[in-house]
Amino acid sequence: MNEAKTKSTRPELLFQALADRTRLRILNLMGNAEVCVCFFVVIIGPNQPKISRHLAYLRKAGVVSCRRDGKWAHYRLVIPADPQMAKVLQDTLEWIASDPEMQRDRAYLTEFCCAPQVPLLLRGAPLPVPIPALVKLGAKLPASN
Numbered sequence: 001m002n003e004a005k006t007k008s009t010r011p012e013l014l015f016q017a018l019a020d021r022t023r024l025r026i027l028n029l030m031g032n033a034e035v036c037v038c039f040f041v042v043i044i045g046p047n048q049p050k051i052s053r054h055l056a057y058l059r060k061a062g063v064v065s066c067r068r069d070g071k072w073a074h075y076r077l078v079i080p081a082d083p084q085m086a087k088v089l090q091d092t093l094e095w096i097a098s099d100p101e102m103q104r105d106r107a108y109l110t111e112f113c114c115a116p117q118v119p120l121l122l123r124g125a126p127l128p129v130p131i132p133a134l135v136k137l138g139a140k141l142p143a144s145n
Contacts, residue, residue, distance in 0.1 A: 014085050017061035018092055022046070023054050027077065027093060028102040029109055030064065034076040043108045063089055 017023055025044050029035055040051045055075055058064040067074045080086045096102045 011085060011088075013061040014063065014080070014088060017058050017063060018088075020054070020057075022051075023058055024092070024096050025102065025105055026051070026054055026058065026075075027063070028096050028099075029105055030075060030077050031093075031106070032077070034067070034074045035109075037073045037075065039109060039112065040075075042112065043105050 018027075022044060026040055029040060029043060037048065037051060037055065040055075041048050044051065055064060055066070058075075059066065062080055063078055064075050065078045067076070077089075080089060
């Protein structure tokens, strides 16, 4: 293997990141939006440290980035620069979008974002923000519901 490759361009890291159902659920929830960690915790269920470990794994693989805003951490998809890796990620996102559990997760995200009475953990949390720039990168990401 070429040692000059960075961590984020190593295909084995991408495949390892995609080999876990919780990480797939996280990627599905991101879709083409920037989402606060608290939404992942409420929708997926494990505690915040466990979700954070999964997000760190996805960051190491180079498929998500984090932006901090005070106490809030916002995550978004990052399309890999390598066209083959970008295609693997894109195809995976399209494939999981048809999974019933993934569709339920997206419906819960929409429900929590639009609910008049949000769960306690989400009170004051910033709502997910669509990211049109991802579409400009040529990736056909699943549509947000």
